[in-house]
Amino acid sequence: MIRLGSADAAALGGAAPVLHGIDLALAAGEQIAVIGASGAGKTTLLSLLALMQAPLAGRLELDGTDPWAQSRSERQRLRAGIALAPQQPPLPPRQRVAVAVLAARLPGMSLARSLRTLWSPPDAPLAQAALEQLGVADKLWQRVDRLSGGERQRVGLARLLVSDARLWLADEPLAALDPARAEMALTALRRNAAERGAALVCSLHQVDLALKHFPRVVALRAGRIVFDGPPGGIDEDLLDELYRSQDESAPELAPLPQPVPLPQAMCR
Amino acid sequence: MIRLGSADAAALGGAAPVLHGIDLALAAGEQIAVIGASGAGKTTLLSLLALMQAPLAGRLELDGTDPWAQSRSERQRLRAGIALAPQQPPLPPRQRVAVAVLAARLPGMSLARSLRTLWSPPDAPLAQAALEQLGVADKLWQRVDRLSGGERQRVGLARLLVSDARLWLADEPLAALDPARAEMALTALRRNAAERGAALVCSLHQVDLALKHFPRVVALRAGRIVFDGPPGGIDEDLLDELYRSQDESAPELAPLPQPVPLPQAMCR
Amino acid sequence: QQVLRVTAIPDESPTELARKFAPLGQYLESRLGVKVEWTPVTDYAAAVETLVNRKVDLAWFGGFTFVQANVRSGGKVVPLVQREEDEKFRSVFITDKASGISRLEDLKGKTLSFGSQSSTSGHLMPRSFLLAAKINPDTDLKRVAFSGAHDATIAAVASGKVDAGALNISVWEKFVAEKKVDPAQVKVFYTTAPYYDYNWSVHADMPQALQDKIKAAFLALDANTPQGKEILGLQRATKFIASKPDNYTGIKVAAENAGLLK
Amino acid sequence: MRLSTAAVPLGLLALVVASFWSLDLQWAAFLGTDALAGMGRFAASFFPPETAPAYLAKTGWALLETLAMSAVGTALAVVGGLLLALPAAGSGVPRAAARLVLNVLRSVPELVWAVLLLILAGLGPLPGTLALALHTSGVLGRLFAESFENAPPLPALALRQRGVGALRVWLFATLPQTLPQLASYTLYRWENNIRAASVLGVVGAGGLGQMLSYHLGLFQMREACTVLVAMMMLVALVDTLSWRLRQRLTR
Amino acid sequence: MTRDPALGGRWALLLVALVLAWPLLVLAEFKPWTLLDERSLRATGRFLADFFPPRADAEFLALLARETWRTVAIATAGLTLALAIAVPAALLATARLSVSTLEGRPGPARWLRRAVRAVLVVLRSIPELVWALVFVRVVGLGPTAGVLAIAIAYGGMLGKVYAEILESADPAPTQALLRGGGGRLQALLFGSLPSCAPELLSYTVYRWECAVRSSVVLGFVGAGGLGQQLDNAAKMFAGAEVSAILLVFIALVMASDAFSRWLRGRLA
Numbered sequence A, B: 001m002i003r004l005g006s007a008d009a010a011a012l013g014g015a016a017p018v019l020h021g022i023d024l025a026l027a028a029g030e031q032i033a034v035i036g037a038s039g040a041g042k043t044t045l046l047s048l049l050a051l052m053q054a055p056l057a058g059r060l061e062l063d064g065t066d067p068w069a070q071s072r073s074e075r076q077r078l079r080a081g082i083a084l085a086p087q088q089p090p091l092p093p094r095q096r097v098a099v100a101v102l103a104a105r106l107p108g109m110s111l112a113r114s115l116r117t118l119w120s121p122p123d124a125p126l127a128q129a130a131l132e133q134l135g136v137a138d139k140l141w142q143r144v145d146r147l148s149g150g151e152r153q154r155v156g157l158a159r160l161l162v163s164d165a166r167l168w169l170a171d172e173p174l175a176a177l178d179p180a181r182a183e184m185a186l187t188a189l190r191r192n193a194a195e196r197g198a199a200l201v202c203s204l205h206q207v208d209l210a211l212k213h214f215p216r217v218v219a220l221r222a223g224r225i226v227f228d229g230p231p232g233g234i235d236e237d238l239l240d241e242l243y244r245s246q247d248e249s250a251p252e253l254a255p256l257p258q259p260v261p262l263p264q265a266m267c268r
Numbered sequence C: 001q002q003v004l005r006v007t008a009i010p011d012e013s014p015t016e017l018a019r020k021f022a023p024l025g026q027y028l029e030s031r032l033g034v035k036v037e038w039t040p041v042t043d044y045a046a047a048v049e050t051l052v053n054r055k056v057d058l059a060w061f062g063g064f065t066f067v068q069a070n071v072r073s074g075g076k077v078v079p080l081v082q083r084e085e086d087e088k089f090r091s092v093f094i095t096d097k098a099s100g101i102s103r104l105e106d107l108k109g110k111t112l113s114f115g116s117q118s119s120t121s122g123h124l125m126p127r128s129f130l131l132a133a134k135i136n137p138d139t140d141l142k143r144v145a146f147s148g149a150h151d152a153t154i155a156a157v158a159s160g161k162v163d164a165g166a167l168n169i170s171v172w173e174k175f176v177a178e179k180k181v182d183p184a185q186v187k188v189f190y191t192t193a194p195y196y197d198y199n200w201s202v203h204a205d206m207p208q209a210l211q212d213k214i215k216a217a218f219l220a221l222d223a224n225t226p227q228g229k230e231i232l233g234l235q236r237a238t239k240f241i242a243s244k245p246d247n248y249t250g251i252k253v254a255a256e257n258a259g260l261l262k
Numbered sequence D: 001m002r003l004s005t006a007a008v009p010l011g012l013l014a015l016v017v018a019s020f021w022s023l024d025l026q027w028a029a030f031l032g033t034d035a036l037a038g039m040g041r042f043a044a045s046f047f048p049p050e051t052a053p054a055y056l057a058k059t060g061w062a063l064l065e066t067l068a069m070s071a072v073g074t075a076l077a078v079v080g081g082l083l084l085a086l087p088a089a090g091s092g093v094p095r096a097a098a099r100l101v102l103n104v105l106r107s108v109p110e111l112v113w114a115v116l117l118l119i120l121a122g123l124g125p126l127p128g129t130l131a132l133a134l135h136t137s138g139v140l141g142r143l144f145a146e147s148f149e150n151a152p153p154l155p156a157l158a159l160r161q162r163g164v165g166a167l168r169v170w171l172f173a174t175l176p177q178t179l180p181q182l183a184s185y186t187l188y189r190w191e192n193n194i195r196a197a198s199v200l201g202v203v204g205a206g207g208l209g210q211m212l213s214y215h216l217g218l219f220q221m222r223e224a225c226t227v228l229v230a231m232m233m234l235v236a237l238v239d240t241l242s243w244r245l246r247q248r249l250t251r
Numbered sequence E: 001m002t003r004d005p006a007l008g009g010r011w012a013l014l015l016v017a018l019v020l021a022w023p024l025l026v027l028a029e030f031k032p033w034t035l036l037d038e039r040s041l042r043a044t045g046r047f048l049a050d051f052f053p054p055r056a057d058a059e060f061l062a063l064l065a066r067e068t069w070r071t072v073a074i075a076t077a078g079l080t081l082a083l084a085i086a087v088p089a090a091l092l093a094t095a096r097l098s099v100s101t102l103e104g105r106p107g108p109a110r111w112l113r114r115a116v117r118a119v120l121v122v123l124r125s126i127p128e129l130v131w132a133l134v135f136v137r138v139v140g141l142g143p144t145a146g147v148l149a150i151a152i153a154y155g156g157m158l159g160k161v162y163a164e165i166l167e168s169a170d171p172a173p174t175q176a177l178l179r180g181g182g183g184r185l186q187a188l189l190f191g192s193l194p195s196c197a198p199e200l201l202s203y204t205v206y207r208w209e210c211a212v213r214s215s216v217v218l219g220f221v222g223a224g225g226l227g228q229q230l231d232n233a234a235k236m237f238a239g240a241e242v243s244a245i246l247l248v249f250i251a252l253v254m255a256s257d258a259f260s261r262w263l264r265g266r267l268a
């Protein structure tokens, strides 16, 4: 369905490449977890898949064609099939949860219905159902900026659930969730994606959850894929290498640097 | 050092109380983890301790006196002793990491030195040392908005390390960090706090880390403290109760609601 | 060198006023042996204030502005000369041919434009003739507007923006003569009885000798010399005659009756 | 690089100095005892304000008329400003064209628009209202476009990533974020327009302004004072009203 | 649950808006169709036909250049004096730097804030044209009256808007600093200025453009500059001169717009 061939990419908003020679093929309906240390390039990889930026080098193919070779309007149409839930939920403050969630359905919505949604969302039951699966149904009419951190994140995920995209991308969907809600959210994502035949890519810091829930795991280290396969293939050594400090000259965790000196003059 | 007596509080920006009858005493140099489901009130509890808002009811005492009964300037002086790293790092975009970190030292800084810091921070080595302990020393002169999610979070934590406060509050400091960097950050926080005699309160979703690292754990459920003691006292049943869905009428995790219905008319 | 500063109420456009004044200024320079400087102002009240505060020495006033200046200065403004025409000045009321207005009474319920609120011939006298005809402009008309100047009043009526307008007869005649207005479209439906209007005034603090010299210079203008013909033509005057404050008591009374002077 | 960094403030300083120098301002005329006394007399002639009931009623009507002109003018300007701000915050040719139109609308002051419109719409409140609307459309359009461009980009980006068209990205992501600011700009311009509406009276557009210029012209200072007080009350009223509305909107 | 709780309020608001709009439209005699009657179209056509070509002989252009500089100089001098009023007033008037407001309990300083705001209201509620009328009577005709009028009216406007910009910025950084015990000026420099500076600057430059337009309008009451020329030309119905002067205005404002963009570009 989507395929990257030795692709390089810069972080969104950056110029220097932070991903190098990425080869990745994703079949329709497949479910993948992306793991890797902070700064390894997970977010950048998802932005490539979401067609938010073109690769600096290499190929990207969606259903066999290169979307970046197509016209802009054609690419816009392709994007409607891809839904991304970013690391920080991009929800306009003051908007109500129901509207924020249903915004994910805009690509297929008529203008008249969009306007009605702003006035009073006719699809509120749909949003409600999605929120219920994530345990935040009671916040349907709350303003987005009146939610706790974990509630906001789940509203962001509900956008995926209501969208009719065929490729769901979730960037650290569990960061602000407690263990029970994390399980619940992951289950909801995987189950709905499977039922709808949508492919699912999640970047995750919770290695245990990644290994437990996903049939395929991709591991990034310093912008390169160092592992791609079933979770069984991941061992302690690989994890060690994955999360070891990438700057070789910096001290390892063990010999912690001296405590920050606080000369008297600075204290007052 | 700081003590709450049957305190009620509203979420910051909200009106209705979400914390009820909180009793909590914290001695100087103590280290506490706060756990609880999403929406339980962890952030609100920290905002109380940070003197960001007064309790709606009940008492709050800092070193035996009520800061909310004092004059404003006196309270402002007291605040200099408390440092909070919020859930989302509040860093002004475009500011450089070094300046953003050193802003935490403003309370004790002369105006002249603050201006120099804006121009070119003379205390950069201090910021550097703190960032090193968190594994992001190489980003010292980077702009804050050019960081990955985990890097941003660690810059936010570096503010705690350089501050000369006696009470450090960290709201989910590990949310965006991979397991190795999470360990590293937690170690740095605990070690520096201990060396400086500062008390440390962290809200955490990673129950395992909370139980492993902290001598005392406070558990919140629906705005009330349901456990306060050494981690040994926490068992499976308590965790189950803590993270069980709080809305009793909602279905438990097991019988997941039907997949979101997508009537054909809505799809295009 | 001494300077004589001169201004005029802006009842016509300032460039027109400056053009009209240029030869008169040269004439006065040669007769008085002082430098003459033209100071344009942008509203009637400013013209009054500048003379009252002696920021200018000589001013061209309308009847009503003279009365205002005299009142504000405590009687210290002296009218030197006026045009012969100013002894029996008139205003006209104009309207569009198609409006169906032919008498003052027809104005009830219509819109009317005056010129400036401080104008004698464009506001004060038309208003007092309306009052005499038992029409109160503030209550009986639909709307009263102030176009700001006589020529603007004509434009407003010609473009149908108001039903009728009131203005200075000499500007009207000039517009007709220069074919700037089409008499087939806009007609005069009422002409007022004559009254005293414009004069050239100075402040009483001016040395009497200078006052006399200025007065003499104006009175000496003669339409039979080429220079006199040019100046008088531009001033739309046959000749200048001496003026006196008493000429304007009628205006003062009219202003008081119309509530314009308190 | 260092040099050109210093060049900007130096250039601005030079502009300021040249302005003061070339204008040859008469501070003496303003600060001299004579002038101060004159100003005192002038100020004193405004008091006490005229308070005859009939006159107050007339002022009240004029006040309502000014209020209506400014409100209708501002409302029209919001519509016009939004219509122009959308392309102006976009890209390409429409952006350049919309910016040009906005600049032209904005560079011509209300009073000048009114003078031009008097030919078109006649004397009375209509040309005033339209003049306010034209000029304010330019001002608001530009401010709106700027706040759209400065809005936090992530929510819009998230929708654009889904291939949603520009209009609906704006409706669902940009507008809700900028609404308080748009409202704040609008309310602020409304206050501004109340004062502008007063000035427009000078050219025959009715309302408090016409009364003010009428009485100032006739040296009826006490009546003018009543009008000024009414004007200040109106502005203060709108000021509090907009403050309240803003507080509500930003909550 | 899925019924929109805000819907009733929205209909009510819409109704109120319609009910209020009606009398306003009547009072403003808003009948735009009168613009389209044949006679006014003809008058308009005549006037507009006069506009082309604009007058462009050397003498007139030299006059325009001189008057243009006068206009700019009056605006610049007036705005410089206005800044001297506005900056201190804004710092006094903003609640953003107030520690008490941060705590949700306004202190006595709010009376000072209100007093400053009231003075600002008085300064700007009298239009600059009226200030100019008054000053023209006192200092006589000429630029002094224009400069003073702009200084006073714009001092009030800028002071108010500066305070508002400081308040509309994201409060988190500033409040974090104040809360951390930082001083007010420090909080301003580190928290608000980085995000507000472009807006403050662009607003000031924008106001300078407005001052240029105002100084044009002040020309109508005798303060000199382009306005006086325009007044003369309009009173003469000299379309060619009116259009030439209008073109100069527009060029002037566009130049200052470009200047503002350039200045902001340098700051970012």
Ligand SMILES: Nc1ncnc2c1ncn2[C@@H]1O[C@H](COP(=O)(O)OP(=O)(O)OP(=O)(O)O)[C@@H](O)[C@H]1O
Pocket: A145, A146, A147, A148, A149, A150, A151, A176, B011, B012, B013, B014, B015, B018, B036, B037, B038, B039, B040, B041, B042, B043, B044, B045, B087
């Ligand atoms: N501004 C607000 N207005 C009203 N209610 C709010 C506001 N902010 C949070 N709440 C509510 O207060 C409750 C507690 O919020 P709080 O942020 O303290 O939770 P938390 O324990 O930090 O949760 P999380 O782990 O999701 O961050 C939640 O139910 C939330 O919905």
Ligand SMILES: Nc1ncnc2c1ncn2[C@@H]1O[C@H](COP(=O)(O)OP(=O)(O)OP(=O)(O)O)[C@@H](O)[C@H]1O
Pocket: A011, A012, A013, A014, A015, A018, A036, A037, A038, A039, A040, A041, A042, A043, A044, A045, A087, B145, B146, B147, B148, B149, B150, B151, B176
């Ligand atoms: N706007 C930017 N400009 C320049 N460099 C950037 C920018 N954003 C991110 N980077 C850098 O690109 C690298 C990859 O960033 P990315 O956000 O993809 O990491 P990540 O794997 O998502 O990390 P995290 O787990 O911390 O979110 C990092 O080293 C980061 O510092």
Ligand SMILES: [Mg+2]
Pocket: A042, A043, A044, A087, A171, B148, B149, B150
């Ligand atoms: Mg990331």
Ligand SMILES: [Mg+2]
Pocket: A148, A149, A150, B042, B043, B044, B087, B171
């Ligand atoms: Mg929280």
